[in-house]
Amino acid sequence: MNILVCISKAPDTTSKIAFTDGNTKFDTNNVQYIVNPYDEWYALVRALELKEANGGSVTIITVGAAEDESIMRKALAIGADKAVRINTEALDGLQVAKEIANYAKANAYDIVFTGKETINYNGSQVGGMVAELMDAPFLSLASKLDMNGNTATAELDVKGGKQVVETSTPFVVSCAKGMAEQRIPNMRGIMQARTKPLEVVEPSTSGTQASVASYDLPPAKADVKLLDPENMDELVRLLHEEAKVI
Amino acid sequence: MAVVVYIDTDKGVNKAAQEAVTYAKKIADKVGGDVIACTSGSADGLAGLGDFGASKVITANTENSDPQQITRFVSTVANDNGAKVIVFSQDPIGKAVAPRVAARMDAGHAPGAIDVPNTDGGFTVKTNTFSGKAFSNISITSDVKVISLLPNSLPPASLGGTASVEAFSGDLGSAGIKVLETKGQGGALSLPEAELVVSAGRGLKGPENWGIVEELANELGAATACSRPVADIGWRPHHEHVGQTGVAIRPNLYIAAGISGAIQHLAGVNGSKTIVVINTDAEAPFFKAADYGVVGDAFEVLPKLTEAVKKFNANN
Ligand SMILES: Cc1cc2nc3c(=O)[nH]c(=O)nc-3n(C[C@H](O)[C@H](O)[C@H](O)COP(=O)(O)OP(=O)(O)OC[C@H]3O[C@@H](n4cnc5c(N)ncnc54)[C@H](O)[C@@H]3O)c2cc1C
Ligand SMILES: Nc1ncnc2c1ncn2[C@@H]1O[C@H](COP(=O)(O)O)[C@@H](O)[C@H]1O
Numbered sequence: 001m002n003i004l005v006c007i008s009k010a011p012d013t014t015s016k017i018a019f020t021d022g023n024t025k026f027d028t029n030n031v032q033y034i035v036n037p038y039d040e041w042y043a044l045v046r047a048l049e050l051k052e053a054n055g056g057s058v059t060i061i062t063v064g065a066a067e068d069e070s071i072m073r074k075a076l077a078i079g080a081d082k083a084v085r086i087n088t089e090a091l092d093g094l095q096v097a098k099e100i101a102n103y104a105k106a107n108a109y110d111i112v113f114t115g116k117e118t119i120n121y122n123g124s125q126v127g128g129m130v131a132e133l134m135d136a137p138f139l140s141l142a143s144k145l146d147m148n149g150n151t152a153t154a155e156l157d158v159k160g161g162k163q164v165v166e167t168s169t170p171f172v173v174s175c176a177k178g179m180a181e182q183r184i185p186n187m188r189g190i191m192q193a194r195t196k197p198l199e200v201v202e203p204s205t206s207g208t209q210a211s212v213a214s215y216d217l218p219p220a221k222a223d224v225k226l227l228d229p230e231n232m233d234e235l236v237r238l239l240h241e242e243a244k245v246i
Numbered sequence: 247m248a249v250v251v252y253i254d255t256d257k258g259v260n261k262a263a264q265e266a267v268t269y270a271k272k273i274a275d276k277v278g279g280d281v282i283a284c285t286s287g288s289a290d291g292l293a294g295l296g297d298f299g300a301s302k303v304i305t306a307n308t309e310n311s312d313p314q315q316i317t318r319f320v321s322t323v324a325n326d327n328g329a330k331v332i333v334f335s336q337d338p339i340g341k342a343v344a345p346r347v348a349a350r351m352d353a354g355h356a357p358g359a360i361d362v363p364n365t366d367g368g369f370t371v372k373t374n375t376f377s378g379k380a381f382s383n384i385s386i387t388s389d390v391k392v393i394s395l396l397p398n399s400l401p402p403a404s405l406g407g408t409a410s411v412e413a414f415s416g417d418l419g420s421a422g423i424k425v426l427e428t429k430g431q432g433g434a435l436s437l438p439e440a441e442l443v444v445s446a447g448r449g450l451k452g453p454e455n456w457g458i459v460e461e462l463a464n465e466l467g468a469a470t471a472c473s474r475p476v477a478d479i480g481w482r483p484h485h486e487h488v489g490q491t492g493v494a495i496r497p498n499l500y501i502a503a504g505i506s507g508a509i510q511h512l513a514g515v516n517g518s519k520t521i522v523v524i525n526t527d528a529e530a531p532f533f534k535a536a537d538y539g540v541v542g543d544a545f546e547v548l549p550k551l552t553e554a555v556k557k558f559n560a561n562n
Binding site: 011013019020035044045092094120123125128130135137138140141159161162163164167171178211213218222224229235236238239240243246 | 339341350368376385423513520523533546
């Protein structure tokens, strides 16, 4: 079973979110980058478990600049066999998806794994776009995935519950919590990652359909209004008359 | 010209559907054309979507809301009507379908929209990014534009009017996914759509203490939520976990008891219109993000608040 795992880079979850150049660029000062948690904890680990059970290979793919290679090495340290970097900084999700879909089609992968979303763009879009471009099913928001030959059984998050579904390879899956348990890379993994193949491929597409024109920060909150714990009638009154939420 | 909006009416014409149609109508008022609503199945009250601005509702018999069939359905309707804008709700079906439709139509996509697009000299959509810590203004330059609207971003606006309802006659193709079973999570309100949410964290000390949280939620008609460690240790189900790595919500009221207010937790809830924090520690970071704060013991404050809400409900 040949598996492709889409790995993106995201600012550490404690990063201060600020912008520069008239609010048009994310301020990367003092920002540490990590592997997007959904990609690392769930997509990559489940892909490795399936390979361990069924044989095959796990390739990771990142659409990004050379500086993204540090997070790619981390994914290799966790256990991926090889890495591919598409050498472009895409401006929108569709461009990322086109690059990934072109690579996946040319190399006949059985499963393409993505995270549920990136924690910086929160698009939840790249996986579905890749699936459409491959004309393949998309198991969106999967919290469980089992393979039996070419048949997949998955549990998907749907409105108000879960759905158990079946499909067959090739398909794309986006991974949510529950899919797997985070793996911490060990020393051996980290040493091996340094010499695992990391191929750089030039982009096959150009142009975008959307881009971020500017960013805004939420307006600063006014100071908290503290209430007497003995007087909850007052809180209810404020919620009704001032905040108008009940 | 038209604005096409896909709505999920599996559980009837709910508020999310009304919001999406209202949003589509506001866009149509700017870019011109009628609003055509697309939905799977045949829920009651579809003609009533006219009240929110739809002139036509088209229904299709997709198998279990299969994303590939819905994609063909919506793309066909959009092409047939020369739609320039296609709207989805950013719910599980929207997340499965909107990106597919965007890729199929080679259209730019704005995921997580919270406001009506700015069409002065372009087409820019304000969206939630950095897990609610910031907004992106996404400029879409393609001819066709796809937008996924975050639930609870704008109230449904009743305009009066009814819509015609017709069946889709195009080709849906085959379903790519077979549904074997659907498991409900119990009558609970769906968290992302709830207007009122009562949430609790590790400060509640153990799962046996959630009664006081549920009583307040019941009295308010609110959904319940929790912090991540509480879901991780199994005190509460995973679908209640809110925050950067859980569900992101933007209710009108978020009440947090015994939650410290870590940055990753705030990321998922700071889009809430009003935040109430109950914590024994006056230094808890959550107070900085709160509108109203109660420095006190949740075990005493929650029951008192429930009583106060009961009194309020009896008088209103
Ligand atoms: C990558 C990453 C992602 C994460 N994602 C999330 C996420 O999505 N969501 C999330 O919630 N967390 C997330 N976290 C964890 C987050 O950093 C915090 O650890 C977590 O939110 C703390 O949960 P808590 O507030 O329930 O517990 P604690 O931090 O232990 O806080 C308990 C609070 O209860 C108060 N308290 C104690 N007793 C009482 C009482 N009797 N009455 C009232 N108050 C009381 C205490 O003063 C304290 O403030 C993430 C962390 C990382 C590293
Ligand atoms: N630049 C990228 N390179 C590789 N994979 C990506 C990239 N951006 C997003 N992805 C994948 O697509 C998923 C969803 O991303 P998004 O649509 O931005 O929320 C992520 O969890 C990744 O698995």
